[in-house]
Amino acid sequence: MAAVSSVFRRGLFNGRVAVVTGGGTGIGQAIALELMYLGCSVVVASRKIERLESAAKDMRSRISQQLSLAEGTGSNKHAPDLSVVKCNIREEKEVQRLVSSTVEKYGRLDFFVNNAGGQFLSPAANISHKGWTAVIDTNLTGTFLCCREAYKQWMQENGGAIVNIIADMYKGFPSMSHTGAARAGVDNLTKSLAIEWADSGVRVNALAPGSAIYSDTAAANYGDIDLFSHVKESHPTKRLGRVEEISGAVCFLLSPAASFVSGETLYVDGAGRLYQRMWEIPEHNKSKAYTWEEDSKEGSSNSHTTTSKL
Numbered sequence: 464m465a466a467v468s469s470v471f472r473r474g475l476f477n478g479r480v481a482v483v484t485g486g487g488t489g490i491g492q493a494i495a496l497e498l499m500y501l502g503c504s505v506v507v508a509s510r511k512i513e514r515l516e517s518a519a520k521d522m523r524s525r526i527s528q529q530l531s532l533a534e535g536t537g538s539n540k541h542a543p544d545l546s547v548v549k550c551n552i553r554e555e556k557e558v559q560r561l562v563s564s565t566v567e568k569y570g571r572l573d574f575f576v577n578n579a580g581g582q583f584l585s586p587a588a589n590i591s592h593k594g595w596t597a598v599i600d601t602n603l604t605g606t607f608l609c610c611r612e613a614y615k616q617w618m619q620e621n622g623g624a625i626v627n628i629i630a631d632m633y634k635g636f637p638s639m640s641h642t643g644a645a646r647a648g649v650d651n652l653t654k655s656l657a658i659e660w661a662d663s664g665v666r667v668n669a670l671a672p673g674s675a676i677y678s679d680t681a682a683a684n685y686g687d688i689d690l691f692s693h694v695k696e697s698h699p700t701k702r703l704g705r706v707e708e709i710s711g712a713v714c715f716l717l718s719p720a721a722s723f724v725s726g727e728t729l730y731v732d733g734a735g736r737l738y739q740r741m742w743e744i745p746e747h748n749k750s751k752a753y754t755w756e757e758d759s760k761e762g763s764s765n766s767h768t769t770t771s772k773l
C-alpha cells in the first residue's frame with residue numbers, strides 16, 4: 464500500500480471539511496490524501512463516478528492504514544471521512560448540488576480546491592468552436608461556479624479558503640492557447656474574489672503547477688505523445704514534478720501559515736516558467752524591422768507629410 468505523509472503536523476485540519484474537484488486522480492488525489500492525513504474530511508467530485516468510487520476505496524484503505532500505523536492503534540477518533548459526488552463542473556445545477564450535499568452531510572465547508580480541469584494539445588488555428596468552449600467552460604466557468612457556490616452556500620457567513628489550480632501560462636501557452644486563456648482568467652478571478660470576499664474571512668489563492676507533474680491519468684490524456692519526457696529534458700531540475708510536491712503547497716495555502724496570503728498565485732514549477740522553451744519557431748524572415756529610412760522613402764505607405772505629423 465503506497466504511503467501517505469505530510470510535512471505538516473498531524474491533526475492540523477482535524478474537524479475541517481474540504482471539497483476537491485478532480486480528487487480521484489493525479490494531483491487532486493494527492494491533495495485529498497494529504498488533507499485526510501492531516502485530519503480533514505474530504506469530498507472528491509468529478510464526472511466518471513466508477514473511477515472515482517474505485518479511487519476512493521483505495522484512498523480510504525491507504526489513509527486508514529496510515530493513521531493506524533501512526534497512532535500505533537487500530538482506531539482514531541479524528542478519523543477523517545471521504546465521500547464521492549458525481550459532478551460535471553460545467554453544469555451549474557450539479558455544482559450547486561455538490562456544495563449543498565456537502566454542507567448537508569458535514570455541516571460545514573472550510574476549504575474548496577478547484578483542481579478539476581484539462582485540455583488537449585492543438586495549434587490555436589485548429590481549435591474548433593466546440594473544443595474552445597469545452598476548455599473554457601471546464602477551466603474558467605466551472606471554477607467560477609464552484610467558487611460562487613462555496614461562497615454563497617457556506618463561506619460568505621462562515622469564512623473559508625479556496626485554492627484554484629491553474630497552469631503555467633506565465634509566458635502564454637502555445638499549443639494549449641485555450642487553457643492558457645482560461646487559466647489566465649482564473650488567475651485574475653482569484654484576485655477579484657480575494658478582495659470581494661475579504662470581509663467574509665475568505666482567502667482565495669491560485670496555484671500554478673509546472674507543466675511536468677506526472678501521473679498516469681495526466682499522461683494518458685495525451686495518448687501516444689510523450690509530453691512529459693519532452694518537458695523533462697527542457698526543465699531546470701531535469702526531472703518531473705511529483706503530485707505530493709503540489710499537495711504540500713496546497714495544504715500550506717489552506718493552512719494558518721498562509722493566513723495573510725490572499726489573491727496570490729503560487730508557481731510550483733522548479734523555475735520551469737523562467738527557463739522552458741516550449742515552442743519551436745521555424746527559421747523564417749517574416750519579421751520586418753521598422754526603419755526610419757524605409758519610413759521616410761517617397762511613396763512609402765508609412766511616410767508622413769509635415770501637416771499630418773502636426
Ligand SMILES: CCCCCCC/C=C/C(=O)SCCNC(=O)CCNC(=O)[C@H](O)C(C)(C)COP(=O)(O)OP(=O)(O)OC[C@H]1O[C@@H](n2cnc3c(N)ncnc32)[C@H](O)[C@@H]1OP(=O)(O)O
Nearest residue numbers: 580581582583585591593594597598601638674681684741
Ligand atoms: C509543449 C506543451 C507542454 C504542455 C505540458 C502539459 C501541461 C498540462 C498538463 C495537464 O493539464 S495534465 C491534465 C490532463 N487532464 C485532462 O486534460 C483531463 C480533462 N480533459 C478533458 O476532459 C478534455 O481534454 C476536455 C476537452 C477539456 C473536455 O473533454 P470532454 O470529453 O468533456 O469534451 P468533449 O465533449 O468530448 O469534446 C468537446 C470538443 O473538444 C474538442 N476536443 C476534445 N478533445 C480533443 C482532442 N484530443 N483533439 C482535438 N479536439 C478535441 C472537440 O472539438 C470536441 O468535440 P467533438 O469533435 O468530439 O464533437
Ligand SMILES: NC(=O)C1=CN([C@@H]2O[C@H](COP(=O)(O)OP(=O)(O)OC[C@H]3O[C@@H](n4cnc5c(N)ncnc54)[C@H](OP(=O)(O)O)[C@@H]3O)[C@@H](O)[C@H]2O)C=CC1
Nearest residue numbers: 485488489490509510511551552579580674675676680681
Ligand atoms: N499534470 C501537470 O503537469 C499539470 C496539471 N495541471 C492541472 O492540474 C489539474 C489536475 O491535473 P492532473 O491531476 O495532472 O490530471 P488528471 O487528468 O489526472 O486530472 C484531471 C481531473 O479533472 C477531472 N475533470 C476534468 N473535467 C472535469 C469536469 N468537467 N467536471 C469535473 N471534473 C472534471 C477529471 O475527472 P473526471 O474525468 O472523472 O471528470 C480528473 O480527475 C488540472 O486542472 C490540470 O490541468 C496544470 C498544469 C500542469
